[in-house]
Amino acid sequence: MTEPRYPAQAYSNGRGDPVPRHRRNPRRAYDREGREIAPMDLANAAENGVQIIRAICPPPCRHEGQVPLAAFPSTMAVRDVGLYLRCTVCGRKGLESEPVWSRRDGL
Numbered sequence: 001m002t003e004p005r006y007p008a009q010a011y012s013n014g015r016g017d018p019v020p021r022h023r024r025n026p027r028r029a030y031d032r033e034g035r036e037i038a039p040m041d042l043a044n045a046a047e048n049g050v051q052i053i054r055a056i057c058p059p060p061c062r063h064e065g066q067v068p069l070a071a072f073p074s075t076m077a078v079r080d081v082g083l084y085l086r087c088t089v090c091g092r093k094g095l096e097s098e099p100v101w102s103r104r105d106g107l
């Protein structure tokens with residue numbers, strides 16, 4: 001028998017009741033039992049050195065822009081920031097959003 005690759009506590013445990021697949025939010029992660037895993041919010045991102053959120057328009061546009069993290073409430077999930085933005089090229093609402101990680105060594 002092989003050892004598990006990661007210890008059990010290495011995985012995030014979800015909270016609350018399991019959510020059926022057809023009712024899950026595509027901007028959230030779920031554990032093995034289907035319970036929602038708390039998303040990274042802007043306060044947590046800022047603690048980890050993030051100052052900018054990248055917004056990406058879905059295909060076929062694929063336009064990318066950057067917005068300062070400070071422009072949104074600290075309790076907002078990083079993945080939800082894009083919902084409040086509009087693409088400046090095609091005008092579409094509901095963009096993807098992700099943190100722009102800054103390197104601690106300043107490079």
Ligand SMILES: [Zn+2]
Pocket residue numbers: 057058061062063087088089090091092
């Ligand atoms: Zn666009």
